[in-house]
Amino acid sequence: MYESLLNFPGSLFAELERLQRDMEQTFGQVGQASSIRAVASGAFPAINVGSTPASVEVYAFAPGVDTAKLDVQADRGVLTITGERPAARPEGDERPALYANERFAGRFKRTVSLPDDIDPARIDARYRDGVLHISVARRESAQPKRIEVK
Amino acid sequence: MDDRQPVTKTEQRPADTPSLLPRVDVFEDGTGITLLADLPGVPKDKLTLRVEGDTLQIEGDITPETPENMEPVYAELRLPRYRRAFTLSAELNTEQINAQFRDGVLTLRIPKHAHAQPRRIEVKVA
Numbered sequence: 001m002y003e004s005l006l007n008f009p010g011s012l013f014a015e016l017e018r019l020q021r022d023m024e025q026t027f028g029q030v031g032q033a034s035s036i037r038a039v040a041s042g043a044f045p046a047i048n049v050g051s052t053p054a055s056v057e058v059y060a061f062a063p064g065v066d067t068a069k070l071d072v073q074a075d076r077g078v079l080t081i082t083g084e085r086p087a088a089r090p091e092g093d094e095r096p097a098l099y100a101n102e103r104f105a106g107r108f109k110r111t112v113s114l115p116d117d118i119d120p121a122r123i124d125a126r127y128r129d130g131v132l133h134i135s136v137a138r139r140e141s142a143q144p145k146r147i148e149v150k
Numbered sequence: 151m152d153d154r155q156p157v158t159k160t161e162q163r164p165a166d167t168p169s170l171l172p173r174v175d176v177f178e179d180g181t182g183i184t185l186l187a188d189l190p191g192v193p194k195d196k197l198t199l200r201v202e203g204d205t206l207q208i209e210g211d212i213t214p215e216t217p218e219n220m221e222p223v224y225a226e227l228r229l230p231r232y233r234r235a236f237t238l239s240a241e242l243n244t245e246q247i248n249a250q251f252r253d254g255v256l257t258l259r260i261p262k263h264a265h266a267q268p269r270r271i272e273v274k275v276a
Contacts, residue, residue, distance in 0.1 A: 046226040061190035063254030088186045096179035103175045130190035130254015
């Protein structure tokens with residue numbers, strides 16, 4: 001009832017509601033079930049996950065990270081990516097004036113739940129153009145098979 | 151139709167193409183400004199830097215290697231490109247911008263004109 005009262009077009013409330021709707025569409029709906037390991041948007045590194053019949057592909061967008069400081073582990077169906085990114089601004093007496101400071105610095109850790117049918121022995125991780133690409137193979141037995149009709 | 155086919159791209163896209171805003175750090179010392187921008191997933195040849203008048207524009211296409219018939223399951227990065235523009239001030243020398251791009255981090259060094267750099271003025275004893 002109140003909703004209809006507040007919902008005349010052009011009102012501030014209508015605008016706010018529209019904003020909220022946009023946010024929900026962008027960041028996932030509030031109230032709906034989400035992953036138990038879901039984090040607020042804006043976490044570093046951003047992660048995209050894709051699926052093929054033979055593998056699960058995880059992309060972590062972590063630019064400027066030393067691969068020696070990157071650690072990828074798969075343990076009991078959870079893929080964990082940890083690492084560290086140094087701050088860009090030089091320390092010391094002649095420290096330059098800072099304007100924008102939006103880039104992440106420090107230690108990070110992100111986790112991804114993996115499906116049950118993956119093979120933990122066949123995980124391949126590569127770092128290129130600032131993207132950590134982890135390819136997790138699915139077990140052979142879980143892959144779709146074409147059955148020949150004789 | 152195969153979406154993975156390389157698309158011939160036009161040099162200038164309309165300004166309202168939806169794109170991501172890359173995160174940046176900007177700091178300034180006596181001789182110039184340093185700008186760092188996070189552009190993960192952009193290969194070197196898909197990065198465009200343009201200076202027009204007093205505007206510096208950074209644009210990059212995200213082209214990660216994806217296996218065939220991959221279906222997206224979850225995505226935090228939802229657009230295939232970055233774009234951000236900055237207004238430069240007159241004391242910055244746009245002819246001498248030095249750009250480095252490594253591991254998805256763009257480092258720009260924009261020096262100040264020589265006359266705009268700080269000088270120590272010596273005080274002479276008469």
